[in-house]
Amino acid sequence: MEAAVSEILKRSQLSVTDSRKRILEFFHQSSGALAHADIERLSGEQFDRVTIYRTLQTFVEKGIIHSIPTADNSIRYALCKDDCAEGHHHDNHIHFVCDKCGTTFCLDHVSIPAVQLPMGFTSSQTDVIVSGVCKQCNAA
Amino acid sequence: MEAAVSEILKRSQLSVTDSRKRILEFFHQSSGALAHADIERLSGEQFDRVTIYRTLQTFVEKGIIHSIPTADNSIRYALCKDDCAEGHHHDNHIHFVCDKCGTTFCLDHVSIPAVQLPMGFTSSQTDVIVSGVCKQCNAA
């Protein structure tokens, strides 16, 4: 893990720093997507808020993570797949937001349905956000 | 128009006030979704910011409008269809965000593809956000 995240940072030509490693590890360890607040909590207020802002922004620019649309004004981020190059996201899997526990899951194994756009429209990315109740909360 | 928006407000048991009428008209006149900032601009700073916040919140609660997930931290709202009751949204059409002009369209005539969820997951709503270039910007 330790080595893996360093590799990713190097590949993106970023200096390997403590905060970047930690934050990247959070994403690898998390089953779902993370918001700024989640990272603050996970890090135990170890990092400055500003550092988190800047780190997330850098990761997005480098194509390491991407932002997920949400309806509640809290941007969430998730790891990009390998085929996300800098500035080019092919993030065509589905996101599931649990109304009960608030967790955002990335459903990698669910294929995205094709969408038929009206004449004249061209698409570069499709996001699908399904809200509902997740497995854990349904069992409880 | 004037009469129509008043009707909608009455139906939702809301007092018919100036700001509510104006804001509701904006939604009816707009082809796309509106963010808080759009409404401020459209109203020419006529209303207090707070009034806009509260009006939008009230409209969402009453099922008149709904919020659309966006990746850029700016909540956008759009009119609900008739079958949106209070607290119950069946907003299963597709939203298209133009990367060029930033407009959000509601593509009513595009059907939403069914999504096959993993075992244990239940869904209450599906949002599809397609990003790309809209008809107008493609033509330009």
Add this chain to the structure above:
DNA sequence: GTAACTGCAAAATATTTGCATCCTT
């Protein structure tokens, strides 16, 4: 007349920017 709505002020939160210091390379 009463309940509900608005506007103002202010508090609470969230985000951005500048700069000095520290760390990575």
Add this chain to the structure above:
DNA sequence: AAGGATGCAAATATTTTGCAGTTAC
């Protein structure tokens, strides 16, 4: 050593809350 990254402080921006005055019904 040099460039980049971080942390602190402060400037902005955003959202929420309380309350007094006004308006709709």
